[in-house]
Amino acid sequence: MTKTPRLAKTVGNKPIKRTTKQTAKKAESYLGVKTAILMLSIIGTMGGWLMLLNQEASSAQVTDQSTVSFEQVVIDNNVVTDTNLANWDEEMAKPMTVSMTTTAGESLTSNASNQNIDISQLRQVNEAAPVPSAPVRVVARTQSSR
C-alpha cells in the first residue's frame, strides 16, 4: 500500500492552480476594460449622433418656413482696395452692397455694414401662431350714472 504523500501532492498542485487563477484574473480584467471601452464608444457615438440630429432639427426649424439665401455681390471686382490713407476716396469707403434674396423671390438689398440679421426676426417664424381670442362686441357704455 503506497501512501500518497499528501504534502507532495498538495505542494505539487499549488503553483499550477495559482498560474491558472492569475491568467483568468488577467483575462477578466482585460475583458472588463474592453467592455468599458466598447460601452464608452457606443455611448459616445450615440451621443454624437443625437447632438448632430438635434443641431439639424434646430437649424431646420429656423429656415423651415422662410429660407434666406445671401448672395453677396461686390460692385466692382476689379477694384483693388487701396490701403494708403492719402489716397482715401470716400466713394471707395462706402460699404459694399449685399443683395439678399428670399426663396419667395423677394429681393432685400442692404449695405454690408448693416448685414447683421436680426435674429429675433428669424425666430419669429418658430413662434406658435397666437390663438385667436374670442370676438369682443361693444355692447355698453359707462358714464356718470344716468
Add this chain to the structure above:
Amino acid sequence: MNQPPLLIETLALKAMGCHIQVHLDMTAIKSSYSDIQIEQQLIQLKHDIEETLSNWEQIFSRFKDRSELMCLNRLNQCSESNSQWFTVSAELFEVLKLAVSFIDKTQGLVTPTLLQALCDLGYSQSFETLTTVSIRGQSSSGEPLQHARDIEFRVLADGSHQLKLPRGMSLDLNGYVKGWAATKLAEQISWQHPWQMPCLVDMGGDIAVGVPKDNSGKSPNNQPNNWGVAIARPNALNTEDEKLSEYQSLGIDLAVVALDKGGIATSGQDYRRWKCHDQWRHHLIHPQTQQSAISDVLSATVIADSTLEAEVWAKYCLLVGASEAISWLNQNNLAGLIVDTSYQVVTSHKMTSTMIATS
C-alpha cells in the same frame, strides 16, 4: 380658426331712475332650445328682473316717501332714544354694511350719511324732475359729520336683520345701489337662472359682468367671454369754453375696454348738475365741507371685482383729485381712467392693458 358668432339678446327696461340694459350671451343656448322656448324664457326673465328691480326700488329709493330707506330715516329722526334697533330687509342691511365697509378704505370720503347735505344743496327730488334753472337751496346745515362707523348691525337667531343708527342720522344709498343691483342681477342670471347665461348688466352706466360658475367664464369654445364696454367722453363743464368744439369733435367715446368679469363704473361732475344760488352744484358731496366737491377730475372710470366697489373707487378718485387718484390706482393695481377738467385723459398702468381701443 373660425369661431361661432356671438348671439346676444338684449332686454331693455327702465327702473330705479335709470335706463337698464341686460345683454345675454345666448350662443350656448341657441343650439339646445327652440326659438319659441327661448322667447318664452326671455319674457319670463324680463318679468322677473322687473319685479326684482321694483322691489329694490321700494327699499332704496330716496325719492319715495314710503320706501324702506326713507321710513328708516324718518323713524331715526323722530327717535328720542339713542339706542333703538330697527328691523330692516336683508337687502338694505347688506348694502349699508358694504357702504360702511368702504368708509375707512376711502378715508371717510365716501360715506352714505350725506343725505341732509344733498337736500340742503337742492337735490331733494329725482334728478329727472329737477329743473335746470336755479333751485332754491338752503345753506348747508354744517352739522358735524356723523360717523357712519357708529352704525351697528346684528342678525337675530330668527334671521331678522337689525341695525342701529346714531341719533338723527339720515342715509342715502344712491351711490351704492346701482352698482350693487348690477352685480346682483348679473349673478342671478348667470348663477341662479337654470340656463346660467353669461351676461352684462348695464344700470345706466354702472356695469356688471355675469359669469356662469360652472365654466369659470369660458364660452362654449373655451374662450373667455369678453364684453366690450366703451368709456364715454364726459360732458363739457363750460359750454362757452374755446376748446369745446375741438373737444366735441373727438367723438363720444374715449376708449373701449374688454371685460370678462367684475364691474366698471364711472363717476363724474359732468352729469347730475344743477344751479343753486347762481352756482353750479353736483351730486358728489365732500363730507368735510358738506358742499359739492371741488375737484380737477371731471370724471373717473374704474374697473373692480364688483360694480359697487368700482362705483366707490370712481367717486373716491374724483374726491381726491387727478394726481393723487392715478397714483392711488397704480398702488392698488386697479384699472382706472381719469378725465380732468382740462379734458386731459390719464390712465393707470392696469387700464392700459385692459383697453382694446382708444379714440
